[in-house]
Amino acid sequence: MNKNKIKLGIAPIGWTNDDMPELGKENTFEQCISEMALAGFTGSEVGGKYPRDTKILKHKLQARGIQICNAWTSTFFGDGKKDQTIKEFINQMNFLHEMGAKVIGCSEQSGSIQGLKKPIFGKDKRIFSDKEWNLLADGYNEIAGLAAEKGMKVCLHHHMGTAIQTTDEIDRYMEEVNDDVYLLFDTGHAYYSEGSQKAMLSILEKYITRIVHVHLKDVRDSIVEEVKAKGLSFLDGVRKGAFTVPGDGVIDFKPVFAILDQAGYQGWMVVEAEQDPSIANPFDYAVKGRKYIKENTGI
Template sequence: MKIQFGCAPINWTNDDLPSLGGELTYQQCLSEMALANYKGSEGGCKYPKDYETLKKALDLRNLVICNMWFSSNFTTFKNEETYQAFEKHMDFTYSLGARVVGVGECGVTVHGNEATPLFSKAPILTDEQMKNLAEGLNELGRRAKRKGMKVCFHYHVGTGIQTREEIDKIMSLTDPELVYMLFDTGHITVAGYDAVDLIKTYIDRVGHIHVKDVRKEVLNRLKAEDHSFLWGVKEGLFTVPGDKVPGAGTCVDWDGVFGVIKNSNYDGWIVVEAEQDPAKADPLEYAQIARAFMKEKLGC
């Protein structure tokens, strides 16, 4: 298998809620990723924006940037602003080793608002918004393809592309030669759908993978009490693959997910992106748990 394994700095300091892990340095984050035997990191809010500084820190630890989230704003029809920002983002991440760009639509998202309930206030896109999003993603895909990169669309709860129906629609409206899927086990599970069925359906279009598990007890409370996404994160909604802590009550069928990957031609990155409060869940310990579990299941 040609899979490479990475880790997201959101496990140390949360991009959507920087107070979680705000005291931790990016140097600690990168060093602990390397200690846990990962070869790549996703981008993060605390990482230096200066190329030379970040490249030096990565090289010292034999790491590369494998992907960095890019926020598009097509649902608010800010197409030209999005294209311009994408060009700069693409150039920066390519120079640090990335060959994919994970794009999340943030025009009308509620996932970053701690006071907004995730499910009762989830945005519902109009046909016009969905059409513009698809056309915008195709254009980003054309620009990425010219540079030797792939656009991987990151469906995400709270963004308007949350349900299985919404995911299927945006995938059907976009060109499979230009727009790939960023498959995320956690977000499809939180939305209430089967991660195995989704990856079976789209494995030939998957260009990047995020792995995290979901604690059922926290998810049930989030839904029943109508909380925000960030409430869930703080309460421990997510954890890593392989978490065997008693009472974790995890949801993802890992044998099913990894079985699909093993029987496919997937040759990209698998990235642990299980954002938690680092004061409650030591990032290095959980990164090691996930890496050992994936080696056991995937043999690499």
Template structure:
């Protein structure tokens, strides 16, 4: 039986929103044409895409691709629910118009992921059970709102430099939130970097909650140096902590086999923040696609 997954990519392989110096001069059209040529079926969003739903859909259709989803910068760790509901409306309408089933929820309150001068060790943390529980309550309510208003599922992105980074943070978040309202975006690279030396074991633990997947590989020697030298997240990116599937040490055969056996259906998104001057966009995007396509074909 054919496995019902599609392979997409994040435009960060061509140009980086957090570090405009990395591929900032590369036009959106270059990413779309090269991605489509390689075989990708869809793109996640970046800051160069049209901002309204119909224009976005038309631009993607020019290249025969669709919108996978888009990152949403949430503030629920420190802000009120009502403000989030108001702030998200335009973004969610855009995703809804493009048929997206999930939204990438990235918690940016207190996050240091975009601060190149701040070591990862200084990321924010919840210090009490009450803080975790209050956060989970807001996330549950927000997820319920997204489903009711837009038909979109909240896919929570554990991320370096943020409140939910380490495997223990993911465990706690999943324990505190409602499975019917809050899904997990499993990111292989952030799982490894965050402390999961075996991302597959972490994936298996939370497989039933996974609603979206980011496929990035890692260079462990660079991650070790980042930890030892107290680098910021962006300093690590510049120096090559991440790469595409098939270019690092993560066992994507095991990752995808686990997803297949767990009944996952949806997108597999290649996302690898690195400097396109060092890792040429087309070459690396093609390697990532071919790595995943080979495994998907075998599992179908």
């Protein structure tokens, strides 16, 4: 892969989980970004412990050679909360723009069960109506226009437990929105949802020209099977270790890297592998993931 086109980042969720703050509560912001740098990463997404004062944040990051590449941004267009969503989006966009990020990774959270104590596979997952899809498309088209004014791109993070999780739902999203609205491709969520390497790769191949941000996340099949068999929630699965860093689970990332390389992908590849830090030492796993990427991409 071309190291002039690809930058490598890692998400702080391996150190402290914002959805379950008790996981990694002992890990400080400074420790997190220091260990990211020591492991060989140059980028980070934004966690709950990160200062929102951009001067302080820049100072802390620049000393470690780390830059901000993205931040989770929730949208609620399907629920009809357009005004509230756009107001919060603008605040996040301005923060990310000040930090030098070029993309804004959004997740449509209307009816999401990812944080609830409900089976992640089953009848509780939200299915959008045609009206809700229209609301979503209108909203995303509008925020994409706002982002473009700042030279930024909006991309949607398909995610377990949300109304845009499956291959069909990703297809519907991509059909509904304008061409200047993009996709954040997540290997782990695609595999978790569809259950196969082939299905995960087919999403990547189909939308490679519309993908502007990539999450590298591996999956442990045995935990996913337990989640299905016992009717566990998404967060139950995270605690048990459903996710891990590239090279430590069932996904073969070599074809992922090949597809990105052949398409001339430019942007960030971000390791995002939330686990229980008391079980999976964040620094050790960051090093493991970085080593695997180096061995398989040369970056």
